[in-house]
Amino acid sequence: MPDSFLKQGRFVFPGTPPYPRLLLLTALLGGPALAEDLFIDNQDLPQVLTATRLKQSPAAVPGSMTVLDNELIRASGARDIPELLRLVPGMMIGYGAGNQPTVNYHGSNVSDARRMQVLIDGRSVYRAGLATVDWSDIPVAIEDIERIEVFRGPNTVSYGANALMAVVNILTRNPADSHGTRVKLTRGQDGINDYYASQGFGWDSGDLRLSLSGQQDDGFDHDQFGRDYRDSRRANRININAVHTLAPDQTLEWQLAAKEGSNQRPYTYQPVFGNYRAGDNADVNAKDYAGSVRWNLDLNPEHSLYVQGSAQHFDRQQVWRACDAAIAFSPELTRLWQLDPNFAEKVARNLYTGNLPITTDPELGALMGQVQNQWASGGRNTICGDVDQSTRETRYDLEIQDTLSLTDSLRLVSGMNYRYDRADSQTYFNGSLDDQTWRLFGQLEWRADEHWIVQGGAMYEHSQLSGNSLTPRVAVNYLITPRHGLRAVYSEAIRSPDMFENNVNWSYTVKNLSPNLYGLQNGEYFVKTRGPGNLDQERMRSRELGYNGAFSDLDLNVDVKLFYDEITGMISEPLKNNQFIASNANKARFSGSEAQFDWRVTQRDRLRLTYAYVDAWASNPADRRLSARNSGSAGWLRDWGEGWSSALFYYGDDALNQYRYERIDLRLAKRFKIQGSNLELAALWQQRLDDEPVTLEQNRYDSRHRLSVSAELEF
Structure with a gap:
């Protein structure tokens, strides 16, 4: 690893006192009395699950983890998941046209975020047909989320292709913790109009939660020319989550989710011949349905397994009227x-x-x-006609996982997964296209002694469209104490070319032509695009050195890492119907450092700091435009007593697509107890510190500040 990489990997928090770093260095490198106090293991160790599918303490994880807990989620005032992910070091949050969030870890193509796996309670919401995650359409309410675990790094070993750069696992609240009624209303500037209502109850052998939620806002106000921007969004959701105890050693969990809504789209059609314009409606109407069921069996304290099946359907209807020359x-x-x-x-x-x-x-x-x-x-x-760019995607998924403690020092998780994907679009695929994927995975954890942990894993995957792959990971963790660990990790990961990139059959049948063309109602637009059909998988090689520590007496959690990631065979061409020629000719490299600090200074104060330095290089400039060299967040949560609380957050990126982004959020809340019920009134003030567009030059607000208020009642 070059010296320049280590020098550039430094992290500094401007204006932040160095006391946490001095305490850490004193504990690790000197000061025996202080170190003895800091390393006392007097609390139960927290555990995370997303990294290896095994429950592990953060110090024993073979990689970097960020956990956004319920307290942090609530205090942030975030309305959607991309805004929450600003609290994750190295996560780049941008916006495409209007209301289309793009989320990348460390960066890549500014308009197509397609290299992360996103899960809701273990069910993937990554769309294989168009290789995307519809962040604004994820069918889960923020209020139903218990925590979000983010594995910051490649994790194909545990979750298969597309977990190339990171894994975001959204874990919802247990229905047993959701009894009673909860109602919340939020109103604010820029057309913010959100609601949430849930009812939870239990019986002798189970619990259930039903929730209804919705979001609405006006998006950005104007484009770079001062014109009104058509990008409002509206969504309504229903979720049912239930857990049944079948026997002392068996539980059955099932979920149902549905979402409907609409996302306005700016009119971006540009005719080849002349300056023809027919209207401003290229909106997308969305309907999503999902269901899952999971059977858990604890054979004994050292052996458990589960079987999980899920089905989901994405429906995007997009029809608009366009005009061009008859030729x-x-x-x-x-x-x-x-x-x-x-x-x-x-x-x-x-x-x-x-x-x-x-x-x-x-x-x-x-x-x-x-x-x-x-x-x-x-x-x-x-001549004018109706352009139909609608898509439908369907997925069926079945997974079996077995977790076994072979000895006191040896644990094994293994399993098999089958997935069927189908994409339907007359425009993109001239009909339908399907894919079948089989996976076999395993992860072995060996505790050689009280200090050393050796971990290894692999995933074999066979895709009908993309072929075979085998991705390994090996990691060594040295536990200074159970709460403090050093790690060295090497892993490989892949991303399979999606159906669009490899197998697109893109053409437009324009209907209801007016006037009729040669006596015909429909016509075929002359531009047609075909996928190459022989793309290889993208491949990443990742190296990481890190430290994770929990100082019990200080109630301080620290995670620091150095990384060096290389992607080869990268597919970088933009997805457009104009000389789209996908290839594996590109590559990228990301190196740097990250740090996160979470410190409960007192029983009433919590400080949280994150920072990422990312040195990005890519052969295709589009793959490095969404990589901020310096980015981070800072938060102060305070309980003032008498039901008052506040949260102050700073978010900053020095250059996302060449635009600076800095924002301060202040949330003030007051809780009241009314005849056994809890009422919370809250106000959120968001203030931009810069005066630049958001990611793209056309994404602009009239004002640099935004105010919203909410009222939440629980009884």
């Missing part, structure tokens, strides 16, 4: 495009001027002559 539907121009897209585009864009390109190919020349004659005989006339 756009010419079969001869279509043939010209199929033979030579570059030449066809030059012909199309120069028909107005008559300055057509020169070719020595007789077939291209003949087709160009026919197109030129069609242009002269009415081909330039305006």
Whole structure:
């Protein structure tokens, strides 16, 4: 590892006193009396699950973890999951067109976040058809979330392809902890209008929670030209979560979720021929359905297994009216495009001027002559029609996992997974496309003695469309005490090309043409795109050195890591129907350092700091635009007594897509007890410290501040 990497990996919190760092160094490197006090193990060790599928203390995890607990989630005032993830070091939060959040760990393509696995209680919400996560449409309410565990690094070993850079595991509250009625209303500037209601109850052998929730806001206010921006969003959700105790050693959990809503889209269609415009409605209407069931069996204290099945359906309806010249539907121009897209585009864009390109190919020349004659005989006339860009995706998933303690020092988790994916879109796939994936995984943890832990794992995966892969991970943890550990990790991970990248069959059948074209109601647009069909998997090699420690007497938790990640065979081409030629020709490298501190200074005060330094390089510039070299957050949570509480947060990135982002959030809340019920009134003030657009130049607000208020009643 080069010296420059170690020098650049330094982390510094501007303006922050160095006392936590001095205490840490004193405890680790000197000061025997202080070290003895700090390392006393006088509390139960916290545990996390997402890293290896084994319950482990943070010091024993083979990688970096961030846990956003319920207290932090509530205090942040966040309305959606991307905003919560600003509290995770190294997580880059941006926005595409309007209301489309993009979440990347360390960065990659600014408009297509497709290298993270996202789970809700173990069920993946990653869409394989278009390789994306619809962050604004995840069918779970913030109020139902108990915690979010983020594994910061590749984890294909545990969760398969697409867990290339990180895993976000959203864990909802146990229905047993949700008895009673809970109602919450939120109103605010920029059209914020949210609601939440839940009812929980239990019986002798089980518990159930039913929740209804919804969100609405107006999105950004105007674009770079001062025009109104069409990007509001609306969503309504219903969730049912139940747990049944079948026997002392068996439980059955099941969940149902449904979501409907609409996301406005800015009108971005740009006709090839002239300046035609038909309207401003390219909105997306979304409907999602999901269900899962899980059977847990504890054979004995050292042996357990579960079987989980899930089904989900994504439906995105997007139809808008567009206008172009009649020549756009010419079969001869279509043939010209199929033979030579570059030449066809030059012909199309120069028909107005008559300055057509020169070719020595007789077939291209003949087709160009026919197109030129069609242009002269009415081909330039305006014609309008309905463009349908709707998609549907369906997934069925079955998983079996066995967890076994072979000896007091040896634990094994192993399992098998089968997944079926189907994508339906007349536009993107000329019908439907399906894929089947089989996985076998295993993770072994060996505690060689009270200090050393050796861990190894592997995932074998076979995809009908992407072929076979085998990804390993090996890690060594040295536990100074049960609460303080050093780690060295090497892992490999893959990302399979999604259905779109590899197998797209992209063409537009424009319906309800007006006026009729040659007596036909429908026409085929001349631009057509085909996927290569032979893309390889992206591959990452990751190296990490880190430290995780919990100082019991100080109630301070620390995690620090140095990383060096390389991705080869990267698919970086933007997903657009204009000379889209996907390839594995790109690569990227991410190196740097991260740190997070969580300190309960007193019983009433909690401080939390995160920082990431990311040195990003990529052969394709689009893959490094969403990598801020310096980013982080700072939070102070305070219980003032008498029911009053406050939370102050700072979020900052020095350059996301070349734009700085700095914001301060202040939340004030007051709780009242009213005849056995709890009422909380809260206000959230968000203040931008910069005056720049958000990620893209067209994402702009009229004001740099935003105020929202909420009222929540529990009884």
